[in-house]
Amino acid sequence: MIARRSSSLLTRRQWTALVTAAPLAAQVTSKVPPQGAPAPAQAPATPEQKLQKAYADVRGVSEQLSKIEVPIDIEPAFVFRA
Amino acid sequence: MPKSKLDETTVAFASISELSAALRTRQISSVELTKLFSKRLEEIGPQYNALALSLAKEGRKTANDVDYDLKRKRFRGPLQGIPYAVKDLIAVEKYPTTWGAKPFAQQVFDYNATVVNKLRKEQAVLIGKLSMVELAGGGGYSSAAASLQGPGLNPWNKLYWSGGSSSGSGAAVAAGLVPFALGSETSGSIMTPASFCGVSGLRPTYGLVSRHGAMTLSWTLDKIGVLARSAEDCGLVLHEIGGSDDQDSSSARKSFWYTPQYRVDLRAVRVGYAEIDFSGWPDEPLRPAFQNALAVFKSIGSRMIETKLPDFPYAPVIGAIIDAEGASVFETFIRSGQVDQLADQNQIDGLKASLTYSATDYLKAMRVRSQIQMAFRDLFLQVDVLIAPTRFSLPDRADVPFPETPPTRPDQKGVGAGFVQATNLCGLPALTVPCGFVNGLPIGLTIAAPPFMENLILAYGREFQNRTDFHRQHPAPVSI
Numbered sequence: 001m002i003a004r005r006s007s008s009l010l011t012r013r014q015w016t017a018l019v020t021a022a023p024l025a026a027q028v029t030s031k032v033p034p035q036g037a038p039a040p041a042q043a044p045a046t047p048e049q050k051l052q053k054a055y056a057d058v059r060g061v062s063e064q065l066s067k068i069e070v071p072i073d074i075e076p077a078f079v080f081r082a
Numbered sequence: 083m084p085k086s087k088l089d090e091t092t093v094a095f096a097s098i099s100e101l102s103a104a105l106r107t108r109q110i111s112s113v114e115l116t117k118l119f120s121k122r123l124e125e126i127g128p129q130y131n132a133l134a135l136s137l138a139k140e141g142r143k144t145a146n147d148v149d150y151d152l153k154r155k156r157f158r159g160p161l162q163g164i165p166y167a168v169k170d171l172i173a174v175e176k177y178p179t180t181w182g183a184k185p186f187a188q189q190v191f192d193y194n195a196t197v198v199n200k201l202r203k204e205q206a207v208l209i210g211k212l213s214m215v216e217l218a219g220g221g222g223y224s225s226a227a228a229s230l231q232g233p234g235l236n237p238w239n240k241l242y243w244s245g246g247s248s249s250g251s252g253a254a255v256a257a258g259l260v261p262f263a264l265g266s267e268t269s270g271s272i273m274t275p276a277s278f279c280g281v282s283g284l285r286p287t288y289g290l291v292s293r294h295g296a297m298t299l300s301w302t303l304d305k306i307g308v309l310a311r312s313a314e315d316c317g318l319v320l321h322e323i324g325g326s327d328d329q330d331s332s333s334a335r336k337s338f339w340y341t342p343q344y345r346v347d348l349r350a351v352r353v354g355y356a357e358i359d360f361s362g363w364p365d366e367p368l369r370p371a372f373q374n375a376l377a378v379f380k381s382i383g384s385r386m387i388e389t390k391l392p393d394f395p396y397a398p399v400i401g402a403i404i405d406a407e408g409a410s411v412f413e414t415f416i417r418s419g420q421v422d423q424l425a426d427q428n429q430i431d432g433l434k435a436s437l438t439y440s441a442t443d444y445l446k447a448m449r450v451r452s453q454i455q456m457a458f459r460d461l462f463l464q465v466d467v468l469i470a471p472t473r474f475s476l477p478d479r480a481d482v483p484f485p486e487t488p489p490t491r492p493d494q495k496g497v498g499a500g501f502v503q504a505t506n507l508c509g510l511p512a513l514t515v516p517c518g519f520v521n522g523l524p525i526g527l528t529i530a531a532p533p534f535m536e537n538l539i540l541a542y543g544r545e546f547q548n549r550t551d552f553h554r555q556h557p558a559p560v561s562i
Contacts, residue, residue, distance in 0.1 A: 047427065054431035058405070058438050061398045065446045068395065076448035080288045080302045080332070081509035081533040082458040 195295025356496020
């Protein structure tokens, strides 16, 4: 149930690609580069390269999450409403 | 065409209240109404790739029952006798529920989704199932063609996408094929098609509407909501589908009563917004229309407070949560190789890659989500609602892959950037209403509020629609 891929708002993977291509800021103030920034990598050509890019995107998200500092007493969300 | 005195276009684009009044005063029968909308859905729906399955025969049976009851003045709620359709991830007993995906084309459930049963109880008339982006977009898709029915086409201009993932729901309401439709949202899938198609879309608070019988993509984010002609109609439908359900463990166990009769003094309400969302973030051709919409909103007289969203990396956080939960939901499907039958290669690759998220990644995202929720609770001490453009661009073309390179946006952020992701992470209710047209395509304005404040955002939607007529406009009628 995800809205994707309109040029108005970036998709998760677009964001990820942009964010991981930029210097990662600590904590939650990481600054997403301007949305007009060039794509960080050339469009993959082969199916295998596309698949590898998808894996790289996941690693990118993982890396970015790992750099967010969360206080030790913060528990995961157990209630999914603010 | 019905034998009634009402002409087809008038009926096709009438509101629920208008149709309900016509039914009760016997200007039209439910069978006539059902025939009219079923015919439109069957004949016009495919022109927009909006129809997944017609349930016209079933609808006729229900409509007969309705007419029997109406004749005897056995009145139920305002949805009695009103045709509707559901996104094809909502189970309807004994009929295919494809989730928009070829590998599930033959899937049949032996039970109804709770929302279908609730609407059946009110004698709303289910006449069809509507197309959607396959698996609701789990994995990430690269073009409008990622659907079993083909690309969702926009009734305002078929060259453009109707939005996703509730593509058929948006198009069907916009084209006058149903008075209302159910859709679902994990992150933008109601708001986007509603905005692109120029209809009103309501995404309820997480847990307010049962998801029992609906496809799961993300246990902690999925919501079922409404696409309809107006905020008023969204409220009428939510009144019937909202509420507790023992069959849905995520149910908030809250009731919802649509109460437009209890008027809120909107002048006392604090509205958080950012000028830059209307003047700087939208694509240049959209800015005058959005600025006009903001001016109309300001004319309501609420206390407008310039604000911005708390600064968090919303996109990777929600991305990790959807990917990790989706990978778990579809693990067998992915590992079995069935995933390769999906239409969109990006989704195939994305779902495969999503299996590699670690528990640490997922829990980190959920811990940041906690922080985001806390920050929003603080924000809602300063404002009561938030508004922003629903999308900053017009829909993409339906016939080519979505652009790889996004447009340039300002560095300065307001409310709109990350709004969809943030409000979904916080389970907040949101309403999008049509707020203008650019190059013949509609644009939308989103109003969001703290959990369970649906009546407040609906009050704003009604007030905005009292002051504008964008929601009354419709694409050039297609006669059948």
